[in-house]
Amino acid sequence: MPTIDFHPASLELDVWFKQPENRVSVPNDAEFACLQEVNLGAVDVILEALFFRRHDGQDELWAAGLTHDAPGKPRDEQLACAYQQGRVAWAGSQGSRAAGADILFRALTAARQGHVWPEGCLEGPLITEAAHRRIIGELEAGIERNRQEAELQAQAPTLVLARRLGLRPKPAGQSPSAWYADCPGKAHRLMISSSSDQFGCGYCREKGGPAELEALAHQRQEARS
Incomplete structure (x- = not known):
């Protein structure tokens, strides 16, 4: 068979x-x-x-x-x-x-x-x-x-930064390295890969590593103030 x-x-x-x-x-x-x-x-x-x-x-x-x-x-x-x-x-x-x-x-x-x-x-x-x-x-x-395997990679720099920025990252469950987090200043989520230490938002067409995520968060914070 x-x-x-x-x-x-x-x-x-x-x-x-x-x-x-x-x-x-x-x-x-x-x-x-x-x-x-x-x-x-x-x-x-x-x-x-x-x-x-x-x-x-x-x-x-x-x-x-x-x-x-x-x-x-x-x-x-x-x-x-x-x-x-x-x-x-x-x-x-x-x-x-x-x-x-x-x-x-x-x-x-x-x-x-x-x-x-x-x-x-x-x-x-x-x-x-x-x-x-x-x-x-x-x-x-x-x-x-x-999700359990993702927790073992919780200290990836992009995830540490996302927590510091208040973006509430949590394991997505789609793969051992997939995480969700709030998109800075928006009402939707972005994805973070703990293995590649990169984020991506399909809605905003933004992606990159910790430096790009921090710059995006600061840019949107300044736009609201």
Whole structure:
């Protein structure tokens, strides 16, 4: 029996539908994989339907944010009222359809970590409740291991500086060296790598080491005063 690669080189993600070609309706030939509750943090808990499609040697995972009255309605009605829908993950086909769905769901959930997280599985003919619980449990265990290992690098100069600046750094859980911290003077977070001793903020397009972070903090402090 072929070994399943859960981190295939062919894997691609568009978690937030940034690519226009992925912001399209779920194809009719995509099969329902599962319905889950997704925690958006302080905002809300929404229903999300996931759909799996195997086509021309490629597996695809499609997502649709549903209204809370969607369960029980026909699929067309559910999708017609969806908040948003589109393709979120794809890779070369491997194993059974359930195995393919497992690979893509695992990758999607890991990529969303720190932003949104599944609360539970309500129904799942392809990603069953047991499989959903197993995958989430494995990911959470990996996140906790990463956080514990990150704490061993807590004295990296950029992290020491971030604490001194009041940026509240904490392990992100995405890798043993990944940390979150407040972006100076902003309402979002930046990332710090304790292994490379560098920070980066995708929102502000700022990056660098301790000197650049300190300069950025002082610049914004002066702009407010």
